[in-house]
Amino acid sequence: MMRxxxxxxxxxxxxxPAFAAEDNRTQFPALQTETGRLTIxxxxxxxxxxxxxxxxxxxxxxxxxxxxxxxxNELHAxxxxxxxxxxxxxxxxxxxxxxxxxxxxxxxxxxxxxxPETARVADWANWRDEVFGFTYEPAVFVYNxxxxxxxxxxxxxxxLADLLRxxxxxxxxxxxxxxxxLSGIGYLLAFNDARQTNTVFGRLxxxxxxxxxxxxxxxxxxxxxxxxxxxxxxxxxxGSYAYDAxxxxxxxxxxxxxxxxxxxxxxxxxxxxxxxxxxxxxxxDYLLSERGQLVARNNAFYFxxxxxxxxxxxxxxxxxxxxxxxxxxxxxxxxxxxDWAQRQRFIEDWSRSLIELNSPEWTRE
Amino acid sequence: xQHEPSLFARLARRISLVLxxxxxLLVSAAWYYxxxxxxxxxxxxxxxxxxxxxxxxxxxxxxxxxxxxxxxFELLGLAERDRIFYRVIDTKGKTVTGYDxxxxxxxxxxxxxxxxxxxxxxxxxxxxxxxxxRVLADPSVSGRAYVIVAQTNEARSALxxxxxxxxxxxxxxxxLLAFAGAMLAIRYALQPVERLGAAVRRRDPHxxxxxxxxxxxxxxxxxxxxxxxxxxxxxxxxxxQRFIADAAHQIRTPLTALSAQIDLLGHDKLDKAGRQHxxxxxxxxxxxxxxxxxxxxxxxxxxxxxxxxxxxxxxxxVARRAYRAAIPITVDPDIVxxxxxxxxxxxxxxxxxxxxxxxxxxxxxxxxxxTDQRLEVRVRSDAIDAYVEVEDDGPGIPPEGWEKATQRFxxxxxxxxxxxxxxxxxxxxxxxxxxxxxxxARDEKSFTVVLTLPLYKGAVK
Numbered sequence: 001m002m003r004x005x006x007x008x009x010x011x012x013x014x015x016x017p018a019f020a021a022e023d024n025r026t027q028f029p030a031l032q033t034e035t036g037r038l039t040i041x042x043x044x045x046x047x048x049x050x051x052x053x054x055x056x057x058x059x060x061x062x063x064x065x066x067x068x069x070x071x072x073n074e075l076h077a078x079x080x081x082x083x084x085x086x087x088x089x090x091x092x093x094x095x096x097x098x099x100x101x102x103x104x105x106x107x108x109x110x111x112x113x114x115x116p117e118t119a120r121v122a123d124w125a126n127w128r129d130e131v132f133g134f135t136y137e138p139a140v141f142v143y144n145x146x147x148x149x150x151x152x153x154x155x156x157x158x159x160l161a162d163l164l165r166x167x168x169x170x171x172x173x174x175x176x177x178x179x180x181x182l183s184g185i186g187y188l189l190a191f192n193d194a195r196q197t198n199t200v201f202g203r204l205x206x207x208x209x210x211x212x213x214x215x216x217x218x219x220x221x222x223x224x225x226x227x228x229x230x231x232x233x234x235x236x237x238x239g240s241y242a243y244d245a246x247x248x249x250x251x252x253x254x255x256x257x258x259x260x261x262x263x264x265x266x267x268x269x270x271x272x273x274x275x276x277x278x279x280x281x282x283x284x285d286y287l288l289s290e291r292g293q294l295v296a297r298n299n300a301f302y303f304x305x306x307x308x309x310x311x312x313x314x315x316x317x318x319x320x321x322x323x324x325x326x327x328x329x330x331x332x333x334x335x336x337x338x339d340w341a342q343r344q345r346f347i348e349d350w351s352r353s354l355i356e357l358n359s360p361e362w363t364r365e
Numbered sequence: 366x367q368h369e370p371s372l373f374a375r376l377a378r379r380i381s382l383v384l385x386x387x388x389x390l391l392v393s394a395a396w397y398y399x400x401x402x403x404x405x406x407x408x409x410x411x412x413x414x415x416x417x418x419x420x421x422x423x424x425x426x427x428x429x430x431x432x433x434x435x436x437x438f439e440l441l442g443l444a445e446r447d448r449i450f451y452r453v454i455d456t457k458g459k460t461v462t463g464y465d466x467x468x469x470x471x472x473x474x475x476x477x478x479x480x481x482x483x484x485x486x487x488x489x490x491x492x493x494x495x496x497x498x499r500v501l502a503d504p505s506v507s508g509r510a511y512v513i514v515a516q517t518n519e520a521r522s523a524l525x526x527x528x529x530x531x532x533x534x535x536x537x538x539x540x541l542l543a544f545a546g547a548m549l550a551i552r553y554a555l556q557p558v559e560r561l562g563a564a565v566r567r568r569d570p571h572x573x574x575x576x577x578x579x580x581x582x583x584x585x586x587x588x589x590x591x592x593x594x595x596x597x598x599x600x601x602x603x604x605x606q607r608f609i610a611d612a613a614h615q616i617r618t619p620l621t622a623l624s625a626q627i628d629l630l631g632h633d634k635l636d637k638a639g640r641q642h643x644x645x646x647x648x649x650x651x652x653x654x655x656x657x658x659x660x661x662x663x664x665x666x667x668x669x670x671x672x673x674x675x676x677x678x679x680x681x682x683v684a685r686r687a688y689r690a691a692i693p694i695t696v697d698p699d700i701v702x703x704x705x706x707x708x709x710x711x712x713x714x715x716x717x718x719x720x721x722x723x724x725x726x727x728x729x730x731x732x733x734x735x736t737d738q739r740l741e742v743r744v745r746s747d748a749i750d751a752y753v754e755v756e757d758d759g760p761g762i763p764p765e766g767w768e769k770a771t772q773r774f775x776x777x778x779x780x781x782x783x784x785x786x787x788x789x790x791x792x793x794x795x796x797x798x799x800x801x802x803x804x805x806a807r808d809e810k811s812f813t814v815v816l817t818l819p820l821y822k823g824a825v826k
Contacts, residue, residue, distance in 0.1 A: 106448045108488050128446045195435060332442035332449050336435040341453070341462030345430065 028053050028065040035062030038279040041079070042094035043072045043185075044266065045220070048240060049094075051299035056286045063279060071217070072184030076100040079271070083109035088273045091280035096238065097184030098133065098267035099334040105130040106335060111270045113281045117288040122305065124329040125265045133265025133330050134287040135296060136305045138239040138319060139189050141255040142223065142246070147174070147232040155314070156259035157193075157200050160235065164207040171211050174232040176222040179215035181347055185264070189236045191337050191346060192262050192328055200259075208235070209354045227252045238264065240301040243310055256315025263319070263327040266301075372558075373551055380547045388540045395532030396525070403524040407444055408482055408493065411516055414440045415480075415497035418451065418512040427505035429455045431462055437514075444520030450487055451515070456501060456508030469496045469513045490517050557581050561588065573599040610664030613657045620657060624650050659786040662726070666719050666790055670797040673716045677821045680713050680720075680751050681706040684744045687724035691732070701739045711746035712821040715798045720818075723794035726787040727755045727814050735759030735812060746820055750800070753816040761812025767804045791816065 026046055042049065046069060053065055070078065072095055082089035083104060095101050104110060110130035118129060125133030141154060152167070154160035164171050178186020193201045214231060216222045219241040225231040227249035234242070239254065246252040268287060270280040286292045297304045308318050316322035328334075336342060370378075417437040423430050431453050441449050452463035467487055481496040492515040499510045557580045564578040575592040627647055635643055688704050696702070713720075724742075731740055735757035743754040762770050771792045791814075792802040800818035807813070 106450075108448070108490070128448075331445075332438045332447075333435045334438075335449055335451075336433045336438045339431075339433045339462055341431045342433050345432065 024069045026067045026069075028057060028067065030064040031057050031061035033062060034064050036276060036279050037064045037066065038092070038276060038283060039066040039068065039090040040092045040094060040280075040283070041068050041070065041075055041090040043070055043075055043096055044094050045069070045241065048244070048300045052287065052292060052295055055291070055295045056283060059286065059291075060282065063282075065283075071182070072097040072100060073182065076104075076184060079104055079109065080107070082273065083107060083271070086273055088275050089271055091270065091274040091276045092283055093269045093271060094134075094266060095184070095269075096137075096264060096266045097188055098131065098265065098328065098330050099188050099338040100184055101131045101267040101269045102127060102330060102332075102334040103338040104271075105269060106332075109269075109272050111272045111274065111277050113270055113277075113284065115281070115285050117285040121288060124327050124331070127330045127332075130269060131330055132268050132284065132288065134268050134284070134292075135240065135264075135266040135301045136303050136327075137264045137266065137301060138256050138303055138315075138325065139236045139262040139264065140239045140242050140313075140315075141257060142226050142234040142237050142242045143253055143255065144226050144229050144232050144251050145253050146251050147229055153253075153255065153314070154233070155255060156257050157197070157204055158259065160233070160257075161200070161204040161207040164211040168211055171232060173212045173214065174230075175208055175211055175213040175235060176216055176225060176231045176233070177208065177213055177235040178219075178222075179217055180350055181215075182217040185238070186236070187343065187347065188328065188337060189262055189264070190350060192326070193236070194346070196260055196262070196326060204235075205350070205353045213354060215354065223252070236262075239303050243302045243313065246312065254313045254315075256309060256313060256319065258316060258322075258324060260326050261315075261319065261324050263325045265327065265330065267330060372555060373548075376551045377548060380551075381544060384540045384544055384547075388536050391536045392529070392533050395536065396529045399525045399528030399532065400521075402528065403521040404493075406524065407516070407521050408495070410440055410443055411493060411495040411514055412480060412482065412497070414438070415495045415512050415514040418453065418514065419497040419499040419510070422453070422499050422501070422510050422512070424501060424503040424506045427503075429461055429501070429506050429510060433462070441514070441516055444516060446519045446523075447517045448490070449514070449516055450492065452511075452513045454511040454513070456506055456510055461510075463513075467494075467513055467515060469494065469511065485515065487515050492517050493521070554581075557584055565591065573602065606664050606667055609660055610668075613660035613664070617654075617657050617661070620650070620654055624654060656786075659726070659790065662722050663786050663790050663793075666722055666794050666797075669716050669719045670793070673719070675714045675716055675798070677712045677823065678715055678717045678720070679710045680746075680753065680818065681710045681744045683715075683717050683720045684724055684742060684753050687721040688728060688742050690721070691725045691728035696732070699738060700736055703740070704742045706744040707746070711744065711751035713751050713798065713818045714821045715818065719794045719797070723791040723816065724753055724755075726790050727753075727816065730787040731755050731757045731759070731814065735761065737810075749820060751818050751820050753818075754805075754813050756811060756813040758810045759812060760809075761806050762804060764804075764806065770804070771802060788814075 046067060049067065053067065057063065057065070068090070075093065075095055076097065079089055079093060079100075080103075093101065093104075101110075105128060110128075112129045114129050118126065118132060121132055121134075141160065143153060152163055154163050164175065178189065180187040180190050190201075193204075213235070214222075214225075216225075219238055222231065222234045222237065223241060223245040226234045227245060229251070237254075239256070242252075242254045246254050268284050270277050270284065274280050287296070293304065297307065302310045303319070305320055309315050316324065319325040414437040417434050417440070418431075421432045421434050421437075423432070433451075433453075438449065441447070450464045450467050452465060452467040452469075453461040454469075455461050464487075468485070469481070480498075483494055485492050485494040487494075494513060494515040497512045497514075499512070501507055501510055561576070561578050561580055561584060565576060568576075573595050575595060576588055578588070580588055627643075627650055630643065684706065685704060692702060728740070728742060737758045739756075739758040741754075741756045743752075743756070745752050745754070771788045788802065795802050795816050795818065798818050800816065803815045803817065805813040805815055
């Protein structure tokens with residue numbers, strides 16, 4: 001009886017991996033006899049990671065992968081806590097908020113890893129061989145083609161600010177961006193925007209505030225709303241998610257701004273206290289390998305440092321060659337971004353500009 | 366015998382020891398300077414970052430506000446792999462932001478405002494800590510605020526290592542060059558010793574004149590010791606020769622008397638055995654007289670070789686005189702004796718007396734031990750040399766005995782009891798004239814002694 005039950009359970013687990021654990025935990029069972037169990041804590045949508053995990057398991061069929069998803073700030077809090085108490089938390093952390101990973105590494109929570117694959121990583125995307133950037137994701141605009149006439153499509157930050165100012169009534173409440181109070185990635189992008197051009201950013205923030213811009217926790221929500229036509233324009237969306245959404249919704253278009261484009265490299269870090277740091281390193285090597293990068297480019301993150309932009313994206317032919325790409329360097333400067341007081345002050349300023357001026361109905365989730 | 370290590374090895378050992386100690390000292394010094402330089406370089410970054418952060422402190426709405434400049438972190442980020450810790454402390458000693466357990470080193474008394482930098486440890490890592498002070502004089506917030514910045518030492522250590530390594534390579538190259546140079550110099554410096562050794566080795570064993578090789582000043586004592594020793598040896602040899610000559614001279618007089626006395630003893634009165642004894646005494650006395658004469662002749666020849674100025678002489682004259690002197694009147698009439706000389710009278714540079722003595726000895730030797738029925742004395746010459754040949758039909762000396770025959774008192778079976786100074790004297794004289802004494806055996810019945818002398822080419826008076 002017991003055996004039958006176990007077998008049934010096993011079948012259920014194998015057929016519906018998504019139901020195997022808590023709602024933010026997904027298990028990818030080993031394709032063959034299990035030889036190891038890799039736990040990944042990530043802020044990346046499962047949909048983007050799934051092709052990579054599947055392909056990885058083709059090359060390492062004995063490894064079961066537990067994929068646990070969090071919001072960036074939650075994951076950072078969890079990881080800091082675990083590091084302070086010296087408790088294990090997964091074998092690999094993936095986060096789009098590289099500043100948070102950098103802080104963890106600076107606090108001595110990361111294990112160093114070098115391999116032929118890590119040697120291929122660009123200088124700006126590797127700190128101390130502890131934090132690695134494994135994607136290349138421009139921060140883009142998205143818009144709904146049915147709502148934004150072709151003549152009005154903003155192609156630079158200034159154009160966006162001007163558009164909101166000129167067509168204030170039309171776009172009121174129709175522009176969405178990250179709520180940087182909730183999203184680490186939103187804060188990171190906003191902070192770098194401010195560093196990039198303080199005046200343009202100030203103008204843009206002011207315009208968005210007047211236009212009662214909507215702040216949301218996550219990329220997915222904004223993209224959905226833009227696709228449905230409830231919002232017209234999304235600002236500072238991660239290129240990978242935006243392009244993925246554009247492929248599914250014909251009305252959604254992606255614009256790579258032509259004045260400057262922040263480029264974020266999603267970070268990976270092997271925790272010092274990892275139980276199976278070796279498996280974490282193996283998966284990290286896969287992500288950095290040519291094969292992993294190819295899968296990522298075709299099925300997961302779409303953009304890459306060297307190749308041209310994916311089709312149907314409004315922007316320069318090649319990000320790197322056009323010279324407008326501003327990669328967010330994975331280095332000590334991110335510590336200034338991550339600073340507690342800095343963050344508080346920046347978010348206060350941001351909230352004061354964007355939220356407090358808005359009508360209360362847009363400020364609450 | 367315990368073998369003393371060579372001068373070269375001694376010098377090489379000591380020089381390499383000195384160079385090794387020197388290199389070690391230099392490398393230590395290089396390491397020390399490299400560390401200082403690395404510290405200075407990276408301390409500037411640290412101080413710069415701390416000052417920038419302190420500068421960013423301001424009072425807003427009655428509270429201390431921090432806008433940490435990204436550039437400060439980028440400055441620190443020039444040390445690419447180093448971790449950065451910082452802490453901002455407000456006027457009340459409360460942490461505004463950063464790592465609130467990062468401790469500032471206690472500043473020395475009376476320098477509370479000074480920029481402070483020191484070594485420390487944070488999170489189990491060795492760090493360099495800088496502290497910058499900002500004096501705030503706002504009515505609501507006044508006092509001192511501090512910014513403490515710490516950085517791990519990886520870049521410093523890497524720079525120190527690199528600088529030290531490079532300096533070490535230079536020092537090693539320099540040491541090797543110095544060593545190689547020293548070895549070459551030593552080899553060069555020791556060459557005169559080798560030369561002196563070779564010169565002394567090459568000398569004729571009879572040459573007791575001072576050594577005249579050019580040597581460096583340092584070897585002068587050595588050379589003069591050799592020469593001093595040579596001089597003493599020479600004196601001793603002179604003394605010995607004089608003694609022998611004197612002794613021979615002294616012996617000759619009683620010997621002559623002894624011979625006369627023996628002759629006066631008529632041997633008719635003796636019985637057969639007595640006669641036999643008498644004849645032996647007579648024979649031995651003759652030998653003794655001859656030996657005494659040879660000793661005297663030898664002493665004379667040596668003396669003359671040292672003191673007489675050589676002059677051109679006719680070799681034929683000398684040989685003829687010697688021939689006449691050497692053939693006694695009482696010679697066996699059955700022996701055919703001849704003297705041949707060319708008309709052109711070859712001249713040699715020499716001492717007539719010594720040469721005559723030499724030829725006399727050779728002829729005398731031939732008569733006594735060689736000649737059976739024939740003795741020929743020939744003088745001849747070619748373009749280079751003049752020759753005096755004494756040929757007899759005796760058994761001669763077998764070739765293996767030739768070398769030995771010219772030694773003093775050599776004995777050989779065919780010359781039993783004949784040992785003497787004959788050939789030795791002849792050879793000494795000929796050598797002193799730059800010539801040689803040789804032997805030639807044509808067949809059983811022909812043995813020739815050849816005296817070869819260099820021909821005198823100059824004009825004859």
